[in-house]
Amino acid sequence: MLQRANFHYDKQINNAVLLGSEPNCIQELFRRQPVERLVAGQSLFFEGDAAKHLFEVVEGILRIFKIISNGRRVITGFLHAGDIVGVSLKDHYLYSAEAITDTKVRRFSRKAFDSEVASSPELGPEVFARLCDEMAAAQDQMVLLSCKSAEERICTFLLRELLRAVSEGQADFVIELPMTRLDIADYLGLTIETVSRSITKLTSKGVLAPVGRHSLRVVKRSALVQLSGSDDESAGDGWKLAGCERRPRH
Amino acid sequence: MLQRANFHYDKQINNAVLLGSEPNCIQELFRRQPVERLVAGQSLFFEGDAAKHLFEVVEGILRIFKIISNGRRVITGFLHAGDIVGVSLKDHYLYSAEAITDTKVRRFSRKAFDSEVASSPELGPEVFARLCDEMAAAQDQMVLLSCKSAEERICTFLLRELLRAVSEGQADFVIELPMTRLDIADYLGLTIETVSRSITKLTSKGVLAPVGRHSLRVVKRSALVQLSGSDDESAGDGWKLAGCERRPRH
C-alpha cells in the first residue's frame, strides 16, 4: 500500500569492492555497500518475491510477517540494527518485511553472498551459526504460542526486549517499544485489547512503569521472570526428571 | 502398543548406493553406519545434552519436544523415515527426542559430519537446504499456533500427514497416526479432549472416516483444505493486495 513512497536506491553497485583482504565475518561483506533508507511503513520485500538480496539492518526496526488466507497477519519476528535478513532463504522470501520506524539498510546480492560464503572458510560457520540461532528463536516462539497465557507471553516478550536493550548498553531498565500494540498482538498471537489489558495489569501490580509514550520501565525484573513462565533462571531443580505429568495449561 | 502393525516399507534403497566415490548427499554418509534400534517410548537424546551425534531415521516415528518449567510439554515436530535430526544444532540439543513407535536409526558423529561437509562442495548446499526447509516448517507451525482455531489446526495437521503419506506412495487416502492424542495435542497446542472432539466432529460431517484404531481415511480432501484455513490451493485471488484489515480470528 505504501511502498511506492520514495525508493531512493542510490543505484548501489552491488558487490563491488572486496578489495584487499578476505572478509572474515558477514557484517564485513555489507560494510562497503551503500546505505538505503526506508521511511516508516515502507516495505523492503514481499513474501513470495524472488529472494535476490540479503539485507543488513543498520538502523531502525522492521517487522517480518505473513498474511494468511483470510487476511490475518502473523508477525514472525522483529529485526533490529545488526540483524541480517535473508540468510534462511532459498529462492523466494518466506515472509514480507516492512519498516516500523524510519530505517537504514544495506543490501547484498544473494548470488554474490553465496559465492563469498563458498570461497571463505570463515563465513560458512558463521552463516550456520546464524541459522541455528534463528531456529532456536523460532522454537522459543513455538513454545510461547503453544502453551503460554496472555500474561506469560507479554512478560516473555518484554524480557526478551529487555535483554536486547541491556546487551546494547541500555543501563536503566527501560525498553523502547516502537511497534504498535497491533504489531505486538500479531507477534504474540493475541489481540490488541488483551495486550493492552495485560500491560495495564502489570503496571498496576508495580512490575512495570510507563515512560513516555512508547517506552516502559521494568521495575521488578524478577516478577517479570516469574510471570513469564519460562525456566529462564529459575534454579534447575531437577524438573527434567519429573517426567511429563499434566499440569494446568495456564 | 500398535506400531508393529505391518510396516511394508519395501526396504527402499533411497538413492542407490554410490560406492567408492565421495558422498554426494547426506543420506550417503549414513548408509554405512550400523542400525540402532529403539523400542517405543525410548529416548534418543535429551534437550541440553551435548550434541555429539546426528541421526538418520531409518524406520519408525519419533517426537521431538521441550519440557518447560511447570511440566508442560511442547512437541515441536515428528520425525519420519528419511529425516535427519541434529543438523540445526550447535553444541547442545535444543530438544529431546523419543521414539513413538519401535524405531531404527543410524548415527553419525557431529565432528565427522562437519568435516565431511567442509570438504565436500556438494554437501554444504544440501545442509543449507535442509535448514531452510526446517525453518519454513517452523514458520508454518508458528502461523498455525498464532491464529488458527482448533478445527483448523487439526485439518492442517491431517493435510500435512496426508501429503506425506501420498508422497511416500500411499495411494488410498488413509493416514496413519501412530502417535497418541496427547502427542497430537501437545503438537498443536490443544488438549486431548479438544483433539478428540474435533476429529469426531469431522467424521460426523463425513470429511473423515475412522479406519481401524489408529488410522483415518480422508473422504473429502477439499473440505479438509477449506477448513484448514490455509491458502494452500485456494485460488490466489489477489488477497495480497487487500492489505491488512482485521478479520475475525476464528
Place this chain on the structure above:
DNA sequence: CGCTCACTTGACGTTGCTCAAACCGAGTGG
C-alpha cells in the same frame, strides 16, 4: 475375567476474543 490405558463424551468454568465506546496525544487549520 478383570485390569489398564487410550480415547470419547458430557457438564461446567475461565480465558481471551468481539463489539463498542471513550480517551489521548499529535497534527492541522482557523
Place this chain on the structure above:
DNA sequence: CCACTCGGTTTGAGCAACGTCAAGTGAGCG
C-alpha cells in the same frame, strides 16, 4: 489559542471457544 480530526490506545460488557474435571467406553493383555 482553541476546535477538530485522526490514529493508536485504553476500558468495559458480553460471549464463545476451548480448557478443566469427571465419568463412561472399548481394546489389548496378563
